[in-house]
Amino acid sequence: MLTYPNIDPLAFSIGPLKVHWYGLMYLFGFIGAWLYGIQRCKRADLDWTRRQVEDVIFFGALGVILGGRIGYTLFYGWEGFIANPLSIFHIWKGGMSFHGGMLGVFLAMLVYARKTGKPFFEVTDFIAPWVPIGLGAGRIGNFINGELVGRVADPDLPWAMVFPFVDQLPRHPSQLYQALTEGLLFFLILWWYSSKPRPVMAVSGVFMICYGCFRFTTEFFRTPDAHLGFIAFEWLTMGQLLSIPMVIVGILLYWLAFRTGATDEGRVARDEGLGARKGKSKSKS
Secondary structure, three states: OEEOOOOOOEEEEEOOEEEEHHHHHHHHHHHHHHHHHHHHOOOOOOOOOHHHHHHHHHHHHHHHHHHHHHHHHHHOOHHHHHHOHHHHHOHHHOOOOHHHHHHHHHHHHHHHHHHHOOOHHHHHHHHHHHHHHHHHHHHHHHHHHOOOOEOEOOOOOOOOEEOOOOOOOEEOOHHHHHHHHHHHHHHHHHHHHOOOOOOOOHHHHHHHHHHHHHHHHHHHHEOOOOOOOOOEOOOEOHHHHHHHHHHHHHHHHHHHHHHOOOOOOHHHHHHHHHHHHHHHHHHHO
8 A cells, every 4th residue: 555645736936936746747747739730740741840830839728727727617616716716726736627728628629720721520530649747747747736536445455545734544546546547548549540641530539539548447446525525326436427428429429520521531531642652662762
């Protein structure tokens, strides 16, 4: 059995400026997404430039931060917001909702798509594989903050962890479970699936399905928010409730992607042919 290492959430300070690990995790997530986006835009079958990657990162960051905080306020922290409206700006204390952030990113991508003339789902398919980088970093931030602790675990579980600021009971380190599933495993799946041309909407569909399933599963190891408890059936949490529509929408997107044939087998063949031709031209230059 392990004991929580009691990490100081404050990374460093410069005079009055205090930099928290949670904020740094978001910064690392955005930097990681930018680096991976730059790498992806080099693919011959993807019509993206470095400048467009930087622009979409900017729009996405706004969507994540604004949507994440507003979503947390609506889904999890309404009473706290009513008591102190300025608490919505306390990002360094945690309190970011993925589902709210996702809606914020979707709205931001709608604006970006209209601004650039790119199809909406072409944009979401392109950025989807980046998202787990930020998710994984954010969950590590949750762990450092000592928030979202897990449910009581079997004392014989080798990695069960005592969080002294909660109680002396062994608990699941659910933040790390989510970092591994929503972060590492999720990234590997999307990286593999998006490594070849796919029908438009297919990558977005896989994203929705996988995240919804991972979140629904890991919620069984995470303590429900104290002020919400279980939403229904004495076991369904808010995170699970919000994840169910994601899976349904993801299945619908995936089905539509292949039904409309947006690779339309023809588009995939065309893109693969284009990639091959570009590859040859690059090798000659």
